[in-house]
Amino acid sequence: MFDCDVLVIGGGIVGLSTAYALTRAAPGTRVTVLEKEHALASHQTGRNSGVIHSGIYYRPGSLKARFAVEGAAEMVKFCAEWDIPHEVTGKLVVATAREELPRLHALVQRGRENGIPVRELGPAQISEYEPRVRGLAAIHVGTTGICDYGAVSRRLAESSGARILYGAEVTVIDRRPWGVAVRTADGRVVRARVLVNCAGLHCDRIALLAGDDPGMRIVPFRGEYYELRDPSLVRGLVYPVPDPAFPFLGVHLTRGIDGGVHIGPNAVPALAREGYDWSVVRPRELAGTLAWPGSWAIARAHWRYGAGELRRSVSKRAFTEAVRRLLPVVSEADLRPADAGVRAQAVLRDGTLVDDFLIREAARTVHVLNAPSPAATASLPIGREVANRALALL
Numbered sequence: 001m002f003d004c005d006v007l008v009i010g011g012g013i014v015g016l017s018t019a020y021a022l023t024r025a026a027p028g029t030r031v032t033v034l035e036k037e038h039a040l041a042s043h044q045t046g047r048n049s050g051v052i053h054s055g056i057y058y059r060p061g062s063l064k065a066r067f068a069v070e071g072a073a074e075m076v077k078f079c080a081e082w083d084i085p086h087e088v089t090g091k092l093v094v095a096t097a098r099e100e101l102p103r104l105h106a107l108v109q110r111g112r113e114n115g116i117p118v119r120e121l122g123p124a125q126i127s128e129y130e131p132r133v134r135g136l137a138a139i140h141v142g143t144t145g146i147c148d149y150g151a152v153s154r155r156l157a158e159s160s161g162a163r164i165l166y167g168a169e170v171t172v173i174d175r176r177p178w179g180v181a182v183r184t185a186d187g188r189v190v191r192a193r194v195l196v197n198c199a200g201l202h203c204d205r206i207a208l209l210a211g212d213d214p215g216m217r218i219v220p221f222r223g224e225y226y227e228l229r230d231p232s233l234v235r236g237l238v239y240p241v242p243d244p245a246f247p248f249l250g251v252h253l254t255r256g257i258d259g260g261v262h263i264g265p266n267a268v269p270a271l272a273r274e275g276y277d278w279s280v281v282r283p284r285e286l287a288g289t290l291a292w293p294g295s296w297a298i299a300r301a302h303w304r305y306g307a308g309e310l311r312r313s314v315s316k317r318a319f320t321e322a323v324r325r326l327l328p329v330v331s332e333a334d335l336r337p338a339d340a341g342v343r344a345q346a347v348l349r350d351g352t353l354v355d356d357f358l359i360r361e362a363a364r365t366v367h368v369l370n371a372p373s374p375a376a377t378a379s380l381p382i383g384r385e386v387a388n389r390a391l392a393l394l
Contacts, residue, residue: 002193007180012200037166045376046149051144058374060110064374079147079152084148085147085151086257092138093107117142121139173210180364200371201274220344229336273285343373354370359389
């Protein structure tokens with residue numbers, strides 16, 4: 001009667017980690033993954049900066065803090081075990097203005113509460129790590145690294161033994177007391193005992209199709225990147241001091257596993273769930289975003305911050321100015337455009353930006369409703385958490 005025991009919607013790193021955890025925790029469990037694209041990790045997983053985050057930013061005791069710290073160590077071990085390109089580089093978080101110094105000190109305290117080794121640096125010590133970076137003070141976080149999350153995703157898929165169906169966009173979900181039946185756009189029907197929703201940018205839509213009100217909506221934010229023409233200007237990873245009032249880390253410098261240095265991202269509203277450029281507009285998706293009261297609440301609360309982000313989107317000069325706060329030697333000519341990504345940010349009806357991973361259960365269903373950065377870093381413990389909840393429903 002059933003085509004599988006657990007049906008996972010979404011072939012990004014969280015969905016694949018869940019499949020991997022399911023078959024490791026309960027060998028013999030039949031798992032199917034539905035991926036609407038024709039390749040794995042096509043969206044958030046494959047379009048981020050490839051950073052293995054330390055977990056320093058996140059509220060002590062939160063899922064993000066716990067899973068990022070655990071996940072960073074596990075991700076390095078996983079990459080080493082499977083010979084996946086990775087490196088533990090460490091990173092600098094640099095204060096460039098006096099008003100940032102209290103926030104930098106608070107970050108030191110948070111890091112220590114989360115069990116992360118942190119070293120405080122003065123201007124001369126900053127230059128020892130990054131000769132061309134300038135700042136008043138900084139911290140060095142030694143457990144930060146980089147890897148190839150696309151390669152990690154492919155290995156998770158292969159090692160899980162799950163059946164993966166590509167080009168399988170979900171259009172209908174029929175949930176019954178005995179299980180769940182899902183129909184895809186090409187007419188395939190898959191029946192399972194339990195459904196797991198790891199659809200990322202579309203997770204709220206999938207929850208609604210299943211008959212569950214998620215109490216949030218995904219509001220997509222595009223992150224735009226440049227890359228340095230001369231990557232020798234930066235040795236490793238350099239971040240500004242984040243503003244705790246907003247969930248984005250600000251424009252930072254990231255040496256990737258390929259040796260190139262990416263600069264960004266900014267954070268601007270995307271006009272489609274997969275709107276990687278201003279030219280990509282999907283009226284139905286945009287209307288859905290605008291119809292959600294939380295979208296307007298965000299705009300009212302953060303319009304000043306948003307205006308700055310929009311300015312950096314349309315003006316290379318403005319983007320360069322932001323970079324020059326950390327790397328004064330950079331000019332517009334040193335930057336060339338790179339691929340953008342879109343962050344799936346869960347927003348509540350009152351405009352609250354969900355700041356932790358959000359996993360909810362319903363009848364025969366587990367929904368992952370907020371898993372933006374550092375979800376790739378934390379994907380192995382997230383996958384175990386989701387898998388354990390799914391197995392309890394079998």
